[in-house]
Amino acid sequence: MMRTLTFTEALREALHEEMDRDDTIFVIGEDVITHGGPYKVTEGIAERFPGRIFETPIAEAGIMGVGVGAAMAGMNPVVEIMYMDFVTCAMDEVVNQAAKMRYMTGGQASVPMVIRLPCGVGRLLAAQHSQIMESWFMHVPGLQVVVPSTPGDAKGLLKSAIRSPDPVLFFEYKRIYTSRGEVPDGEHTIPLGQAKICREGEDATIVAIGPMVQKSLEAAILLEDDGYDVEVVDARSLSPLDTDTICESVRRTGHAVVCGEDSSFAGAVSEIAAMIGENCFRELNGPVVRVGSPHVPMPFSSELVKHVVPEVPNITEAVGRVMM
Amino acid sequence: MDLSSELGKEMYRNMWRIRLFEEEANRQTSLGSVVGALHMYCGEEAVAVGVCSNLRDDDYVLGTHRSHGHCLAKGAESRRMMAELFGKVTGTCAGKGGSMHIADFSLNMLGANGIVGAGIAPATGAALASKLRGTDQVSVCFFGDGAAARGTFHEGIGLGALWKLPVIYVCENNQYQQWVPRMNVAVVDSVADMAGSYAIPGVSVDGQNLVEVYEVAGEAVERARKGGGPTLIEARTYRFYGHSLGDEEQYRTSEEVEEWRTNQDPIINFRSTMMEQGWLTEEEDAQIQNEIQDEIAEAVRFAEESPYPTPEQVTTDVLAPAQEVA
Numbered sequence: 219m220m221r222t223l224t225f226t227e228a229l230r231e232a233l234h235e236e237m238d239r240d241d242t243i244f245v246i247g248e249d250v251i252t253h254g255g256p257y258k259v260t261e262g263i264a265e266r267f268p269g270r271i272f273e274t275p276i277a278e279a280g281i282m283g284v285g286v287g288a289a290m291a292g293m294n295p296v297v298e299i300m301y302m303d304f305v306t307c308a309m310d311e312v313v314n315q316a317a318k319m320r321y322m323t324g325g326q327a328s329v330p331m332v333i334r335l336p337c338g339v340g341r342l343l344a345a346q347h348s349q350i351m352e353s354w355f356m357h358v359p360g361l362q363v364v365v366p367s368t369p370g371d372a373k374g375l376l377k378s379a380i381r382s383p384d385p386v387l388f389f390e391y392k393r394i395y396t397s398r399g400e401v402p403d404g405e406h407t408i409p410l411g412q413a414k415i416c417r418e419g420e421d422a423t424i425v426a427i428g429p430m431v432q433k434s435l436e437a438a439i440l441l442e443d444d445g446y447d448v449e450v451v452d453a454r455s456l457s458p459l460d461t462d463t464i465c466e467s468v469r470r471t472g473h474a475v476v477c478g479e480d481s482s483f484a485g486a487v488s489e490i491a492a493m494i495g496e497n498c499f500r501e502l503n504g505p506v507v508r509v510g511s512p513h514v515p516m517p518f519s520s521e522l523v524k525h526v527v528p529e530v531p532n533i534t535e536a537v538g539r540v541m542m
Numbered sequence: 543m544d545l546s547s548e549l550g551k552e553m554y555r556n557m558w559r560i561r562l563f564e565e566e567a568n569r570q571t572s573l574g575s576v577v578g579a580l581h582m583y584c585g586e587e588a589v590a591v592g593v594c595s596n597l598r599d600d601d602y603v604l605g606t607h608r609s610h611g612h613c614l615a616k617g618a619e620s621r622r623m624m625a626e627l628f629g630k631v632t633g634t635c636a637g638k639g640g641s642m643h644i645a646d647f648s649l650n651m652l653g654a655n656g657i658v659g660a661g662i663a664p665a666t667g668a669a670l671a672s673k674l675r676g677t678d679q680v681s682v683c684f685f686g687d688g689a690a691a692r693g694t695f696h697e698g699i700g701l702g703a704l705w706k707l708p709v710i711y712v713c714e715n716n717q718y719q720q721w722v723p724r725m726n727v728a729v730v731d732s733v734a735d736m737a738g739s740y741a742i743p744g745v746s747v748d749g750q751n752l753v754e755v756y757e758v759a760g761e762a763v764e765r766a767r768k769g770g771g772p773t774l775i776e777a778r779t780y781r782f783y784g785h786s787l788g789d790e791e792q793y794r795t796s797e798e799v800e801e802w803r804t805n806q807d808p809i810i811n812f813r814s815t816m817m818e819q820g821w822l823t824e825e826e827d828a829q830i831q832n833e834i835q836d837e838i839a840e841a842v843r844f845a846e847e848s849p850y851p852t853p854e855q856v857t858t859d860v861l862a863p864a865q866e867v868a
Contacts, residue, residue, distance in 0.1 A: 244674060270674070275704070280697025283663020284670055287681075290652050291602060291671035310694075314657050315664065324636030325859040326647035359860050383862040458861075 220400040228369035228401045229259045229390065232376040233296065235404070237267050240294065243380060245271040246281055247298030247334075256300050257336055257395050278304050282311035282333070289331040290319065294380060301347045302335035302389070316385040317360035332379045332386045338429070338479055339527055340392030345515035350480035352427070355387045356457045356489060362410055363456040363486075365389040367431035369399040371454060374408035382410060391428045391479070413460035415467065419449035422473035422537050425464055425490055427453050430477040430509070430528065437533035448537060456486050464490065465497045472503040475536045479527060482510025504540040509533055545753065547821035551830070553595050553752060554816060557587040557809045558834045560611045563620050566838045567610070567627055567641075571787050575846070576627045578640050583611035585750075585782035588808035589714050590615035592755025593682060593775075596763040602650045602668040602681040604661035606714075607642045608781075609654030612684050618646040624841035630848035637851045638859065650679075659689030662698030662711065669707035669766075680708040680766040688719035690733045699774065703740035706771035710762045713774065714749065716781045721793050734776035742772045749779030752812040780806060 223231065237243045245260055251273040254261030263271045274281050278299060285295040299305045305312065312333065319327035339348045355361050364379055364386055366372040372390070379386035416431060417438055426434040431452045438448040451467050453459065468474045474494050476487040487508040494506050511526050564584045570576040583590065586608075594603065594615035605612040613623060618634060626633025626644055633639075634646050645653035652668060655661045665683030672679040689695055690713060702709045713733040717724050730736060737744025743765075747758045755777055762773035780802045784791045791799070816822035 242674075272670075272705070275697075275700060277697035277700060279694050280663045280666070280701045283660070283694060283698055284667035284701055287604070287652070287664030287667025287669075288671040288674075289667070290664065291650075291668040293671045293674060295667075310657055310660055311663065315655075315660060319653070320861070321859045322635060322639040322643040323645045323647065323653060323859075324633070324638045326635065326645060327653070328862065362861070 220402065222398050223369050223401040224395065225369045225372050225397050226257060226259055226395045228373040229376055230261065231401070232373040233260065233263060234266065236377055236380045237263065237270060242292065243270070243294040243296060245296045245298065246274060246285060248274055248276055248300050250298055255298055257392065259334070260298065278307040279311055282308035283315065285331045286311055286315045286319070286329055289329040290327050294330050296332045296334060296380060298334045300336070302337040302351065303346050303349045305333070305335060312355070312361070313358050317358045320384065321360060328383045329385050330383045332376070332388050334388050334390060336390050336392050338391040338393055339516055339523060342518060342520060342523065344518040348516035350389070352389060352456055352478070352480055352486040353484060353489065356486060360384065361457065362386045363389070364410060365428045365454065365456060367394070367428050367452050367454070369397065370401045371408060373401050374406045375410070375454065378407045378410050381407070386410070389428065394429050408454070411455045411458035411460055413454055413463040414452045415449065415463065416452050417448070417450040419447040419471065421446045421448060421471055422475065422540060423449045423451060423467040423471045424533065424537065425451045425453055425474065425476045427456065427478040427486055430479055433530050434477055434533055437530045437537065440530065440534050441537055444538070446537060446541060453490065459490065459493070461493055461497065464494065468494050468498045469501040472501055473540045474498070474502065474506045475509060475533065475540055476506065477509040477528065477533055480510055481513045482508040483513040485510055504542065507536045507540050509536045545756070547819070549595065550816050550819070550821045551826070553591050553756070554812055554822065555830050555834065556591045556615055557752070557812065558831055559620060559837070560587045560590065560614050561809060562834050562838045563614060563623070563841070564610060566842060567624070568783070568787065570627070570842065577629070579607070580641055580787045581608040581785065582781070582783040583608055585802065585808070586714055586716060586779045587611060588752040588755050588812065589712065589749045589777040589779055590684070592752050593710070593712055593759040595756055596760045597680070597682065600650055600679050602652055602665065602679065604652050604665040604668070604681070604683045605654040606661065606685055607654060607656050607658070608686070609644060609684070610641070612654070613644050613646060613651050616646070616649050616651045618649060618651060620837055621841040621844040625845040625848050628845040628848070629850065630845055631851040631855070632844070632848040636855065659685055659692035659694040661685060662689065662694050663701070666698045666702040666707055666709055669702060669709035670705065672708055673705070678708070678767045680710060680763055682710045682712060684712045684714060686719070687713060687715040687717065687724045687733055689713070690736060691728065699740050699772065702772040703742045706769065708766035708769070709772045710759065710766055711772060711774045713776045714779055715776050716779050718781070718785070718793065720785045721789070723793060732776055734774060737774040742774060744774040744776070746776040746778060749777030750806045750808045750811055752808055753815060
């Protein structure tokens with residue numbers, strides 16, 4: 219049996235392997251040396267790769283801008299934003315600089331940088347430390363948006379993201395940092411823009427993002443009792459989006475539910491649902507239903523959080539609705 | 543003076559190239575051939591030329607929305623720049639950038655920038671790249687006095703100072719932030735004084751005096767190349783035209799503009815210096831100006847005759863063509 223690692227260990231392994239392979243890669247971010255980052259992903263890099271990890275003052279715009287400039291000058295920075303919410307302090311650097319450079323310069327510029335974004339609800343840190351915001355970046359041409367859901371994919375996708383010649387927003391759901399799964403040893407890459415069918419089924423397709431993949435697999439088992447054979451597709455990459463795999467699955471099953479943890483209003487799930495509606499209308503036997511958070515900031519109290527983050531029953535209920 | 547006749551003539555020629563390029567771009571805008579915003583560099587030529595004359599081809603330059611001068615001073619071809627302003631496929635950015643995003647990566651001119659102060663941290667990043675690679679390339683970031691109010695000024699220079707990076711921050715203080723006199727909205731008069739916050743040298747120079755800019759920039763470049771870290775240079779200068787085309791210029795008097803044009807023209811000032819040194823004759827002066835005029839006329843011809851980009855090019859250059867993982 220293949221060895222297992224946690225999501226954090228898988229990311230760390232990807233970083234170490236890539237930095238060992240290519241000395242243009244460096245890490246930059248807040249607390250990345252002394253504390254190893256808030257989730258310890260960068261632990262051990264300073265010892266193994268001295269001079270290639272930069273612990274910064276609290277200056278997200280500066281960090282991101284330095285990343286953009288170093289990338290344009292031929293380096294491959296991996297930028298850590300401590301909590302993804304803080305990326306809003308560096309939006310010009312991401313949206314006006316990193317994303318547009320290649321286009322504005324007529325293809326002269328390349329910005330090969332990875333922006334690591336710990337996101338979502340974690341230790342009840344409330345509204346300013348729990349956002350997801352995938353769709354903000356999906357909306358910007360020139361950016362790639364990647365969301366791993368398992369440790370194996372975390373390693374494979376991070377390695378591919380680092381090798382990509384264009385900027386990647388790499389979403390790491392804090393809640394699954396400690397989850398464990400099989401991770402191939404050594405070289406393991408997953409091309410960006412490829413969804414994965416995690417479970418095959420005939421009656422309905424659930425397209426899921428991040429931690430909703432695991433919940434969808436759990437929902438699929440419960441739905442067996444209702445007589446539904448459900449297929450689960452992990453989107454993995456939101457931009458570019460693997461429309462082929464998603465549409466092929468929906469055309470086969472005739473039903474679609476799209477699940478994400480972020481607010482579904484104008485969220486990643488909305489784009490996927492619209493895309494399915496546009497491309498698979500004739501094969502659909504019911505409405506495309508989105509599952510996501512209500513359109514509220516993340517509350518603090520655990521009693522309130524329960525009503526925000528979608529769980530397995532939300533998915534089974536949604537599948538029931540599309541099957542009616 | 544650390545200058546030669548040869549270098550002096552080269553810099554003099556470069557200043558005329560910028561002046562005549564800008565005036566022609568202005569004329570082409572009024573003719574409708576050039577569209578979009580046009581922020582002219584006239585009056586500030588000594589800053590770009592004085593700084594860039596200290597640079598090697600492999601040194602990095604990042605600019606502002608007013609960056610035609612920076613590009614030309616770094617060595618960009620006037621005809622490809624003019625074609626860019628015309629939106630033609632032969633332009634430096636294949637017609638996708640235009641005036642505010644003009645760039646020439648073959649000269650490590652990493653781009654003008656439409657966002658005020660947005661080049662400061664990327665210039666710092668390019669300097670970090672030089673340091674990591676172990677080369678002695680330096681980075682120069684030009685920005686205006688308005689940028690000194692932005693957080694990116696503080697964050698970018700702070701990081702450059704922290705890591706002692708080979709970067710020169712050049713503030714072109716032309717005294718107006720778009721339509722507002724700087725001191726209406728600033729409390730520190732000299733941007734150079736702000737260097738103290740980052741424990742790096744800060745020098746204020748007369749931006750209309752090419753020799754002074756050249757020498758101060760030369761010291762800063764040498765210090766950066768030898769590992770001495772960043773310098774903040776404030777070049778006090780003046781824009782002879784408004785913020786951009788169509789500016790009614792209600793924020794300054796025509797007498798003030800006339801005074802600067804008459805007595806503080808960096809090209810005329812440097813011509814006097816050249817003549818005093820015996821480095822330039824009237825004939826040579828006329829020849830230089832004629833040659834540049836011909837070059838700019840040829841640039842317009844090239845731009846006019848060049849094709850527009852094709853419809854297929856709308857969707858190229860968003861991402862790199864091949865996204866295959868190595």
